[in-house]
Amino acid sequence: MSAKDIFHNAVRLALEKDNWNITHDPLSITIDAFLLFGVVVFKIYSLNHIYNFLLMFFQPI
Template identity: 60%
Template sequence: MPAKDIYHDTVKNALIKDGWTITNDPLSLKIGNKDIFIDIAAEKLLVADKKGQKIAVEVKSFIGTSEVEDLKNALGQYVLYEKILQRQFSERILYLAIRSIIFSSLFSQEIGQILLEDNTLKLIIFEPEQEIITQWIN
């Protein structure tokens, strides 16, 4: 099993505070003879329609020497995981969890805006100190 991101437990706690139930930690997928692990899977019961929302969350710290390199790696992983998730658990929506400071520095600039404009990825923005989710971007 892969090592957990340094913000793994922070995001897990933030999801719980936001009313989510953690169902898998990690969510294990098998594609051919390869094993894939998405950091967290969670559900939230919506009383209004008696159905639940199901998500999978990949947590990324962006603590490497280059935010652009971290973004390229995270984006490649996100696309791969999303494709596999669609085949095996099509009811789950994949999110990439990033710190609010990373969102501000990358996604306020053109490089991040391109990804947001064409809905390339879904984001959970979190504050690590308070262990809270500040924004969902679908």
């Protein structure tokens, strides 16, 4: 279960006053480990390409 921040109850009450129907409180989201691994690898791969691109312009003397 996730921790609720200081605005949780205020936002929930405001939404309910505006006739919103809150069905899942808190909403839990699960992420597959394989998907998470793919995202991390993609970010590392992207950062490596950005680093190499920047090195073309900012070579140490």
